[in-house]
Every structure is written in C-alpha cells, then in structure tokens.
Amino acid sequence: MVEKTKPESKSDSTGLGKRIIAALPKEATLIFIFILFCIVLSILTPRFFTVQNLRNLVRQTATIGVVSLGMTYVIISGGIDLSVGSVLAFAGISGALLMVGGTPIVLAVIVALALGALLGLVNGIAIHEGRVPPFVATLGMMTAARGLTMLVSGARMVTGLPRPFVQFAQLTIVGLPALFFVWLVLIIGSILVTQYSRFGRNVFAIGSNREAARLSGINIRFNTYGVYMVSGFMAAVGGMMMTSRLANGVPTAGQMYELDAIAAAVVGGASLMGGEGTIIGTVVGAMIIATIRNGGNLLGVNPFVLQVLIGVLVVVAVMVDQMNKGRSE
C-alpha cells in the first residue's frame, strides 16, 4: 500500500530484488514458479520425482501442450478457438479410420492433419468473410466437428490400429517419450514463427490493433485464415498423438481441451485482448496445470478440489498480470 501511494519514480525507491523481478521477462517468473512447484512436490511425495512419473507427466502433457501452441497463435491475434477439442477428435478418428481401412500410416496422418487445417480454414472464412465473432464461429465448429466425428465413427471406438502407430506413443528416445519430441519440435517451430517470421509479426500486429495493421498494408484475410489453420493443424496433431497413446480412435476424445488450452495460454501470459503472449509462456502454463493435476493425484487430493484450484489459478494469474500492468502505466 505504501509503495502504491508513492509517486512514480524511476524505481529508485524499490529494492534490488524487486527490480530484478521487474526486469525479468514474465516467462522467467513462470519458470521459477514451476520449478518451485516441482521442488515442493518432490519434498511432499517421493513418488513425484521418479523417472516413471515424470515420463508419464510429460506424455500426458504433450497432447494438450501441442493444442495450446495453436491456441496461442489465435489468442495473440485477438481471437479464440473453442473448436480445438472437437477438431482433435475428428482428426484422430479420421486418421484411425483411414489406417484401419488400409491406408499407409504416413499418408493417413498427413490426411488427418490436413483435415484439421481445413476445419481451421473454415473457421477463418466464417470469421473474416462472414464477420462472425471468433467465439461464435468456433463454438459452431466445436459442435459441428464433434457431430462429424460421431457420424463417421458411428459413435464407436475405432479399434485395430496398426501396431507401429500404437507403439509410437510408447517409444522413448534417450529416456524421453517420443510424444514429447513431437511437442518439442512444434515448440521450437512456433517460437521461430512467432518471434522471427513475418507471419508472427502480422499476428501480433493484428491482435494489437487490427485497423493500424490494415492501414500498414497487412493482409488481414490471409493472416486470419493462417492463424485458425495453424490452430486446426495443431489440434489435429494432438488428435494423432492421443489416438496413438490410447491405441484406439476415441470419438469423445478432447472434450474440454479448448478450455485447458486457453487456460495454459492465459496462465502463460497471453492476453485475450490480443497482441500479447509467448510460446514459452504457454508451454510453462501447460506444464504448471499438468503438474498440479499430477501432484494432486499423487498426494491423494480429491480431483474435484484440484479442479477448483486450477480454476482459481487461471483467474489469479490474470489478476496478477493486470495488477502489474496497472502499476507500470
């Protein structure tokens, strides 16, 4: 309170520690919180810091982690994509059906990913050409894609997937799950795209100020399409990862994933107002949420209590962010 009432001076009144924290990027603070979390959990339960548990944790987080990456692009552009969970299921089922039908694995995966991007493109068209608010357009897609999934699968699990595909999820490379490496590649790719590509710059510009971006010659149409296609593609990758892990095509897969993905991005510092957000932030956000779940399970905390905690975390993360912003302005 005392500090707040002081006039804004060039931080000479604040301590060194505070200055260092203020100078650190938001992501560093998040990583710090995450590490602290892990340390506390390791002390509380010996089962947390075991190879087996960490391997599981990473495997579980990878799918939602990939979906969150796509969500981050959308949120930075000032939009939202509620359809990712359904697109994930649709791509997962489509890929599974193709494989069961005898399509080579690689081809089936490519087609499934393309289908994900296609559904994303439909979102983009509805949003740009139809001027439908992203919330509504992707809400429609959420329902429609889930319906499509049920239609093509007859609402039944798709079984009998080729062995190599199923084994992929169990594969470890230098002790880490192969799924983790899929996530890692997409993380690195996304960092490069969001920070160093023209597309990334355009997405930030549109999210920050759409009109200024347009008047600076940025093509709003193609970039909107691009953002939702990336999100659809990432959801489809998630779908393939999940199908491999579950060893079956599951039509009800990915329910509520849209909310987890949004939560990961928001905890990671992305702003739903657009123009703000980082891939690293989202990755750490996803890991923090997954670790709370995992640690809670190990400690025997009631899963419903965990749900309450995660809900509170999302709101608190945004509150802290807003308070920091309010002070610096």
Next chain:
Amino acid sequence: MQHLVQMKSISKSFPGVQALDQVDFDLKPGQVHGLVGENGAGKSTLIKILMGAYKADAGQILLDGEEVEIRNPIEAKRLKLGAVYQDITLASELSVGENFFLGKLPRSLSGLVKWAKVHGETQTFLDELGIQVSSRSLVRRLSPAQQEMVTIAKIVYEGSRVVVFDEPTALLANEETEQLFGIIRRLRDAGTGIVYISHRLEEIFEICDTVTVLKDGQRVVTCPVGEIDSDTLVNRMVGRNLEDMFVRQTYQTAEDQVLLEVSALTRQPVFENISFKVHRGEVFGLFGLVGSGRTEIVRSLFGAEKPDTGSVSVEGTAVRITTPAAGIRHGIGLVPENRKEAGLATGLAVDFNINLASYDNISRLGFINGPAERRRADKYVKELRIKTPTVRQTVNKLSGGNQQKVVISKWLCRQSKVFIFDEPTTGVDVGAKVEIYRLLDELLQRGAAIVFISSYLPEIMGIADRILVIREGRSMGLVERPQFSEERLLRLASGLEAEAQTANSTA
C-alpha cells in the same frame, strides 16, 4: 429582462492550453444566442462546463440569478439544461418511443410497460413537430438526419429551459434545417433560452438574435446580430496575431515533378469529383470544417476505403486502389487522424511499429532479418529524435509527439514518397508540434510530397504551399500561397463565397 443563465468569468485550462480565460456569457428567456469561433476557440469547453461535463477552474454560473454548481450531467438535466451534440446520443437498438421514455417507462400495476402510452405520446409529439418518423421504428434504422431530428425532439420533449445546439445542422439537409429552425422558434416563443453553435454563419444570421464570438479562449464581442455583418464577424473570429511557429524554412517556388495525381475521385454520398495534383517538395493543404469529407478523401486515395470512381496515380503510374497495401506499394503513407486507433500497434514495441509496414522488405522465405529490423529502428529513432529508453519500449508509454514520430518513421522506413498527414498535431504539445513541422521540411528535402489536413487555419496557412478548400465533399477552390487569408479560406469553407478561381471546376 431577467437573465436565465449567467456565466461569469469562467476560466478553464487543460495541460498546456488556456481553453477559457474569464469568459462571460449570458442567456435570457426567449433568446437565441449564437456562439461562434474557430476550432479550439473554446466554444465546446464553455458548453461542457454549462452541461456539467467539465468543471471550471474559476468563475460562477447563475441560474435565474442564483448561483448553482453543476457538478455532472445528471445535475444539468435536473436543472433542465439540455444539449444536442453533433454525435447522436440515442440508444440505437431501441425504438424512438423507448428513447423518449428512457429510464422512466410507464408501467401498469402488473409491472408491464404501457407501450400504447409510450408510443401514443411520442407519436403525437413527433407529429406536432412535423417530424415524419414512427415512434415504433428502431433508431438504428433511421437515417442520420432523422436520428438528429429525433434527438432534438427528445430534448424538447424533456421540457428543458435551456437548450444548447452544437452544430445541429452538420447532418441535416436544407429542408430539415428549416424544420429545425421552426422548432427553435417555437421554443424561443415559449420562453426557452437557446444557445446555437454553428460554423455556418448564414445560419447564425437567420436564427439568432444575439451572437458571441470566442477566440483563443477569450470573448471578443457580444452584440445583437443586427449590428454586425458577416465580414466583420469572420474578421472578429480570426483576427489574431499570426504565430510564427507555423513556418517552414522554404516554400516551394518552382513547380517540380507531379508525384501524386488524384482525378475525379468520388465516393457517394461523402465526396464528389475531387481532383488535385501534388508536386515533389510541396505541401498540399486540404482545408475544410469537421465533417466536410477531407478525412474520407485521403482515406480513399490511400485505399483504406474504396472510392466509387476516380483514379489516383503516383509518379505517373496508376494505382489500383483496392486496399491500403496497394497504396503503400506505390509509395503512399497515411499518418491518420486518430493515431492510437489507426496508426500504431500501441501495445507493441517501437522497433516493431517502425518496421510494421516494411517487413516484406527485410525478410526472406517468410523469416525476418533481425539485425536489419533493429538497425532500421535505431536509425529512425536517432534521425527523428524519438525519445524512448530503448527500441523495445512499447509505444503506449511514449508521449503523443513521440508516438507521432513513430508513425512517421513507419513510412520513412517503407520509403514512401507521398505522405498524408491528417491532423498530425492534435494531442501533441507545442514543442513536439514544432518538431513535427521541422520533420515536414526534412521529408520535403528528401524529395517527398505531402498532403496536409488541418482544421486549424494558422497551422495550415503556415505549412501549406497551396490549399484546396472542401465543403460538403466538394472542392470549393484552390488557393495559392500569395492569396492565403483566413477570411478567404473560412468564407470558402463555410460556403459564404462561391468557387472563384480553380483548376478543377465541374461542380
């Protein structure tokens, strides 16, 4: 006669500006009091103080001879002071009747709204005033002029004792203006006090009985309309010492190559048949009152809005104006009127904003050359003396003047040849203004051509080589620097003088 309103020695200052300096203003019952002055003279500030939107720094307000304190618009309403502003203040998704009864819808005992009563009363009232609008229509479906008339009717319906009209005719056609005058006369005869603000001096002479001229926050004169003619009035409005801050180092003398040519540009109903040429090294002024269409003209030639017909060429090459991207490729850059809404990605960094329009120039295979981005940003921060701790600072933390420089840098970085400045010095302090003028000189020396919009006469007269005057979307005349005079430009802009000598006369 007893005074209805007396405003005594009202002063009000904003950071860096004395908006009002001990201004007196009186209004009697049944008086129509005209308030005139240039943009920035203090008219709106005075009215906003009366309506409780601003608080005066000093002075007092008397109502019926008793001192009152009007702290907010709600109190103003309670004291029966009403105002019709330029912008529509109706709830657009509601019906006309609902707007009339907003916040006080009559309800029956069962709690249901008595719609018959709402619409019956509203309709009767509208009919009485001769306004042909149904009480049941949604406001959004009415034309802007109809909305304006409904707003006026609502204020009258509320039975205000004082009604302020702030540029009420900006959206109205002649017929509706006559109707408005009918309503004003009716109010006047019923003893209401009217304050009438307009740039259109002929209206002042038609409807007002008294007129007060404000200039630079001071009252110049108050007199009966019969004792003043329009020439004297214009003279009183503009007769100011020309500040020597509005000067460039050199003005263009010889005609250089034509950089920008606009011919017969039309976008109905906003503007029609606008043609002009801008030469290398020239500042071409576009002058007109607010709402004259000047902003829309430049937005169209840039590609921000599609014109119906007409053509634009840069250095003799025709531009297919469809999107801003096309205009930008041909070397046109727009420094828009509202820089925070349209000029800057405010939450992003200075280097990002400087490069915003030219990332295609410094990228390969879709990836950006980071060092080049940084180098360009550093270059313009240095050249334009942008005050920022680092190029990574977000632009919303910079001052208005520095933000404006970032927008200008964006086009320099893009190597634009034609710069359009739309009111570039609004919300910018005096020091930064001078710097922006100096920048114009630098741009010209680099071989640019500039289109400059301003509604502030001393500024545009000091900056421009030639000025095209726009009124209601039509060109009223092109004035060359030797013929510049405030009187002449104002007369053209307010329609007092017909088009005299001009190159583009078809209207």
